[in-house]
Amino acid sequence: MRLPLQLTCDQSDPTTAHQWLFVDLPFSENQPYTPDVRLLPAWSQRVSDAGYLHVDQIRALANEDGYIHVDQLPKQRKRYRPPRRGQQHYLNTGDWVDMDAEDHEPVTIPDPALYTPHEQAVMAERMYHTGVLKRSEPEPDKASVGKARPVFRPGDHSPSTVNGYLMGVDDTERRRVLAEEMRGKKRQQILRNPQWKGL
Incomplete structure (x- = not known):
């Protein structure tokens, strides 16, 4: 099917x-767009229904003096009615209706601050029920891992420091440190200390 031209389109x-x-509509940089010709009749009808006339159509209405009475102009037949609910964007479409079609009853969003605590609790419960609000899940018990102390090496310290360290630990740690001292420096100030006798 050939592209429609102004001279070939029946104005009546x-x-x-x-x-x-709608031929060569601006689409993207250096790229025009012409829709599928099967859409063009409905698009042309939409322009007419919305009350638009081409300047040549207006001139045709003028009398011999060049005047046009407003009663000669066509009336708008259709209007866009926005969607009743939801966000106002292009994915939530409304509809085109006759000019005298009734509008949707407006949907008002309640203000929870105007409600009693009981009413607010009912509203919140409905929100949980519909999934808008999520109930907080109890946190599972988790083991905590402390930072490990560096292993105490008696050979890196003086006898007095080792004896001081041994005073602040349990018997298991004392045995480990004393065994390491016996294998290492074997310092008598530590090994013969009466406090560690029997370990």
Whole structure:
């Protein structure tokens, strides 16, 4: 099917009168867009239904003195009615209706601050029920891992430091340190200390 041109579009037919407007629409940089020609009749009709006339159509209405009475102009037949609920964006579409079609009853969003505590609790419970609000899950018990102390090496310290260290630890650690001292420096100030006798 050939592209519609202004000269070939029948101005008396609203389904063809404005088809030529939609050829080579700006789309992206250096890339025009012409929609599928099967859409053009409905798009042309939409322009007519919205009350638009081309300047040549207006001139055709003028009398011999060049005047047009407003009663001669076409009336808008259709209007866009926004969606009843939800966000106002292009994925949430409304509909095109006759000019005298009734509007949707507006949906008002309640203000919880105006409700009693009991009513607020009921609203919150409904939010949990519908999944808008999530209930906090109890935290499972978790083992905590402390930072390990560096292993005490008696050979790196003086006898007095080793004896001081041994005073502050349990018998298991004392045995480990004394065994390491016996294998290492074997310092009598540590090994013969009466406090560690029997370990």
